[in-house]
Amino acid sequence: MRKRPNLKREWIVATLTDPLRREVQPDARIRYWGRVELSDPVKSYILRVVTLEDGETVHNAFFDRNYREAE
Known part of the structure; x- marks a missing residue:
């Protein structure tokens, strides 16, 4: 989180609890x-x-610009 202050902890928690x-x-x-x-x-x-x-x-968290929906 120190290296990515633009990310909020609640976004990370939400992603881990209900991922796409x-x-x-x-x-x-x-x-x-x-x-x-x-x-x-x-x-x-x-x-x-x-x-x-x-x-x-x-370990890491970032906005993924290359994400593609699974077919």
Whole structure:
């Protein structure tokens, strides 16, 4: 969070509790994607949160510009 002050803790928690998609990486870390609605201007962004193997410890979080809906 220190390196990304533009991200709010509640966005990360919401992504972990109700993700759009969840994927386990080969190194056992877990990726979660969630939608973040910003009101000014009204836009929707996709937040990717990567946790360690325990699924709770956040390793990284960022807005994912390359996210594509799964087919």
